[in-house]
Amino acid sequence: MPDPQWTLPEAAFVLDQPLDAIKRDVNRRPLKPEASGPAKRAVRCVGLTDLVYLDMVATYRHTLTPSALDDLYVAVIKESPQSASVSVGPLIVQLKRHRTNVAQRLKALEAVDRAIEIKHGAPVVRGTDIEVHRLAALSAGGATDEEILEDYPSLSLAKIKAATAYARAHPKSGRPYPATSAKRAMQGADLGGLEPFMRPRG
Missing domain, CATH: 1.10.10.10 (Winged helix-like DNA-binding domain superfamily/Winged helix DNA-binding domain)
Structure with missing residues (x-):
């Protein structure tokens, strides 16, 4: 069964960020969004790990250098779902907090879709x-x-x-x-x- 994917507007809603900010981060960071839908109408989609990472970027964009933010992505995708934190140089990022934040917002998106x-x-x-x-x-x-x-x-x-x-x-x-x-x-x-x-x- 394929992993869940969310469009960039859905990601913007989940992360409570402007759509333009999400597009900018997806274009600048090392994410590799997948194309979903018919070829002529395909839209870019991101996975759960990408959502967690983008939530981190919003928090640390003024703390970490662009290179360190890229290293953070590599560190995040290597961690297991049970890991509570991830290290980037001397900085320890609380991975669990960002996963919890994304999970709660995904529930909000599901509630909206049900309405x-x-x-x-x-x-x-x-x-x-x-x-x-x-x-x-x-x-x-x-x-x-x-x-x-x-x-x-x-x-x-x-x-x-x-x-x-x-x-x-x-x-x-x-x-x-x-x-x-x-x-x-x-x-x-x-x-x-x-x-x-x-x-x-x-």
């Missing part, structure tokens, strides 16, 4: 037809949780949080959703120019 289901090829909030990336676009566009709940009263605050977290770990490809709901766009639109075409009241 979402796929319908007609698109991720939606479980038990609804509300698309995850539509909610994430509204949140990124400045809509508050209360405003989103007003537009989608069947949701809960927890479901909105799960949707935005899922969208972070699984970004939408292609054209993004509008950052404003149709309802709020109509509320904020200047409809004065339509008055000549509107039926008079009374």
